[in-house]
């Protein structure tokens with residue numbers, strides 16, 4: 001059987017352990033799926049696959065057991081998914097009848113965010129869709145995830161780009177009855193950025209994470225939500241070579257800045273990727289160029305407001321599989 | 327006398343009123359809700375009738391107009407002290423029947439319970455006049471009809487909003503000329519207008535007529551000990567909770583000057599009954615709940631002849647632990663009837 005494996009993989013199918021059998025990966029940007037698409041996924045699995053789906057860690061569906069010769073038929077069947085979840089949100093899909101146009105840049109995953117979660121500081125799915133529009137389709141191997149707050153339930157710290165929601169808490173002393181609940185809670189759950197001075201609460205802006213816990217805690221709305229901001233953590237990864245958790249690159253930046261930085265990162269990859277390798281993960285490119293080159297290039301034309309903070313250096317720490325065991 | 331006019335015309339009325347009054351009404355503060363993507367409906371200053379939220383209940387009550395969460399009583403230096411000056415304008419508050427009736431409770435506490443009326447409360451209360459907002463069918467958790475607070479005649483104006491039309495009833499001789507002074511005479515339309523009051527709520531209570539000490543150690547309260555987190559939201563939203571505590575603070579730059587404030591206190595927050603030496607009368611949230619219920623539905627009435635609670639249901643609306651005060655009272659009644667043990 002003749003199969004152009006590169007084309008197959010780019011089409012979001014894989015080479016599996018079973019000869020001639022492939023598996024399809026369906027993207028669900030932001031991890032929030034209108035249930036009508038279940039019917040299509042079910043049909044693909046029943047008609048062409050082995051009747052099961054795997055729920056992926058990136059919040060997509062992987063449909064295994066598909067004979068490679070069925071790929072064209074499967075692609076036609078999933079056309080409504082490409083239309084509804086990609087084309088209609090503004091992703092450039094030229095022909096939705098021929099399957100996914102790329103697979104390198106992975107599904108943007110997101111925690112459930114403020115559509116449900118009380119801790120969230122923004123609509124994570126909405127941001128995931130905006131990111132998807134910018135980065136997909138693309139062959140570069142990039143993983144992005146967005147969390148509603150620093151609890152980071154989606155594990156954005158394991159991604160190339162992780163986005164965590166921040167909110168600026170605004171204090172109205174006239175509503176504060178000095179109960180101390182916010183101070184106590186910030187110490188216990190977050191960073192200890194609050195102190196009670198003269199029956200009023202003071203916030204150490206340098207320490208504050210923007211988690212919004214104080215807003216959630218205050219029984220009298222003395223703390224309310226100001227503008228939304230984002231923390232961007234970068235170059236976290238798992239894998240065989242030098243896994244590590246992502247570190248903060250930006251804090252208190254706007255949504256526009258997040259989108260700009262991500263768009264710029266693709267130009268950075270384009271410029272610096274080692275083309276002798278079959279693929280090079282962006283984290284390893286940053287390891288080679290150093291943070292400063294990355295920083296200059298991704299922040300090009302990004303408007304940072306006065307609150308924004310940019311990491312001056314990043315120490316990723318060390319973790320090697322083969323050096324920490326006897 | 328009742329009048330009908332467009333919202334544009336009614337805004338002329340409001341402009342006229344604003345010359346002499348601060349006008350407070352339910353407003354929607356976008357994005358100011360506790361949770362991201364939610365709004366806060368609460369009392370705020372308005373300048374146009376479109377600012378008023380008619381179809382939702384406020385989280386906090388109108389009591390803030392005369393009993394602010396934090397109020398400076400006086401500023402002091404070594405030798406002297408000075409009371410802050412008070413805005414000369416009157417205060418007009420858009421309020422529903424339960425909220426207007428709540429002021430009768432606050433009046434009892436601040437004006438009638440001691441040998442002298444509380445001067446801080448009095449100076450604002452004297453300025454206060456009500457604009458009645460009717461309730462179509464009440465909201466979730468309201469039980470005003472059970473408390474007899476669903477009706478009131480204590481209002482200067484009634485304002486009803488229907489589409490782009492405003493209906494306004496003048497119920498106060500002081501405002502008799504308001505309409506003729508605000509609108510051109512040929513556009514004045516008189517209509518027959520009667521205030522409508524809710525007669526039934528979904529939540530109905532029968533208040534046990536004798537809530538006595540036999541319930542003091544009933545296991546019912548233990549449930550609340552484990553459920554209530556003692557956050558105080560139920561008190562801060564309540565239009566009849568009136569407790570406060572004193573704060574003397576000394577300015578950091580010059581500790582010989584400072585101010586004395588009074589700020590809201592909550593009987594549900596730990597420390598409320600703490601005395602010098604650290605002894606605390608009520609130690610568990612169950613005991614605190616018991617105190618609150620007894621106060622709202624028994625002890626207050628013994629003193630003033632009517633219940634403290636006006637059945638606005640806010641305490642139920644805002645409790646993050648879904649503790650319902652009316653449900654608690656229903657349980658007490660069931661116990662009295664031999665139901666819940």
Ligand code: SF4
Nearest residue numbers: 111117120148152153
């Ligand atoms: S990361 Fe925050 S917002 Fe997202 S699900 Fe977890 S707690 Fe909620």
Ligand code: SF4
Nearest residue numbers: 186208209211212214
């Ligand atoms: S936002 Fe979070 S870290 Fe900042 S003060 Fe509030 S609770 Fe503390």
Ligand code: SF4
Nearest residue numbers: 176177179180182218
């Ligand atoms: S929780 Fe609210 S009322 Fe209590 S001290 Fe903090 S700001 Fe003040």
Ligand code: SF4
Nearest residue numbers: 564635636638639641
């Ligand atoms: S106790 Fe609850 S229902 Fe009664 S007046 Fe207070 S907030 Fe309203």
Ligand code: SF4
Nearest residue numbers: 554555557558560645
């Ligand atoms: S609002 Fe609920 S949890 Fe908070 S103090 Fe009141 S009853 Fe307890």
